[in-house]
Amino acid sequence: MSSALGCCLLAIILLYPLSQRVGLVDIPRGRKQHQGAVPLIGGLSVFCGLAVALGLFAPSELEPIYYLLLAGALVILGAFDDYLDLSVKLRLAVQLAIGLGMVFALDLHLNSLGNIFGLGEVTLGPLGIPITLIAVIAAINAFNMTDGIDGLAGMLSLVSFVVIAGFMLLWGQQEYALLPLTLICALLPYLAFNLQLVPGKKIFMGDAGSMLIGLSVIWLLLIGTQSETASFRPVTALWLIAIPLMDMAAIMLRRIRKGQSPFQADREHLHHISLRLGLNSREALTLIVALSCIFACIGVIGEYLMVPEPVMLLLFAAAFAGYILLLQNVWRIVSTLRRRAAGARK
């Protein structure tokens, strides 16, 4: 694991000057409202850390080669997208091919949703394959959409990886825990630069990085819930990625309702709304990561206390409905609160 951290750090140091020379930088324009040209090397560096650590040290039963090949293909796609802005169709086609690779090369797919409706175990049969492909594409893009303010995609995935590692270590999947632990170690140097704990050398993960973490999260959720030795229940997976999942589903619904394409980029995600509410980037990061920790804790408590799966699903659906209502009425709520605060001051 220390090799993941060391190699990611080394890759950042080596790629930083190179990225500026070849123009792999994010230049502010339109909805990109950061300062200066920022190197898009976070994803490439995290992948270097993973490749060295898993390639050299992962036991063969973890089949690291398949993960590294599929994740590597996605990182290459992301790097080209960061450089050239690829079409949505091409991106979705490659993501679909990667999902097919997971299903057919590794037999890693959704088969059981657990006793999610309280009527016995729901098995998906042949439907499991298309649903897995949708879940893979959903997870990859959900994390991609969170990458809009410093630290957010990195911290949200860190929350998921920490909880998944905990489940695996505590509940019978110790041999798999190396994967989330390595991801955590590879993310730390990236976060230090992204959050400017290393002054003057800010980097972004780019689409290469955000898609890599989306793929890694769904990979681990499938291992954690669908293997013979599963360490947590499928419904708990929803709580571990609640914020990216809800933000993506809610924004797609809002775009469709407004008659727009659900794939059209904008500045209406939770982090953008938080900024418009007057929070600065760090405050928005803290608020959203805190929310994500609360959702993850609900998942952990539900798992620990073995709260029945239909209850956990209903609670998740209620949280999602609450999230949509809150976002729909956020300006009304804020202006009422501001009016009351002004009235109280008079």
Ligand SMILES: CC(=O)N[C@H]1[C@@H](OP(=O)(O)OP(=O)(O)OC/C=C(\C)CC/C=C(\C)CC/C=C(/C)CC/C=C(\C)CC/C=C(/C)CC/C=C(/C)CC/C=C(/C)CC/C=C(\C)CC/C=C(\C)CC/C=C(\C)CCC=C(C)C)O[C@H](CO)[C@@H](O)[C@@H]1O
């Ligand atoms: C476009 C955009 O927004 N851009 C952003 C972005 O800009 P950037 O520049 O980076 O990117 P681009 O603009 O260039 O655009 C890139 C985009 C594209 C290439 C295309 C865009 C693609 C999408 C929008 C993807 C969407 C495609 C889909 C196929 C997703 C649709 C599906 C869903 C929303 C539903 C979810 C699907 C599931 C199958 C559910 C489970 C999913 C998982 C991932 C769970 C994982 C695994 C398990 C083991 C769990 C098992 C599952 C269960 C137990 C649950 C079973 C479910 C049920 C029984 C049903 C009941 C469910 C409920 C009650 C809950 C339902 C609630 C929810 C789903 C929430 O970034 C910029 C910066 O931010 C930004 O500006 C820009 O706008």
Ligand SMILES: O=c1ccn([C@@H]2O[C@H](COP(=O)(O)O)[C@@H](O)[C@H]2O)c(=O)[nH]1
């Ligand atoms: O760590 C980060 C990551 C991203 N941003 C800002 O968000 C946009 C996202 O760009 P996409 O091309 O839509 O992915 C990026 O240009 C930055 O302006 C950030 O500030 N910090």
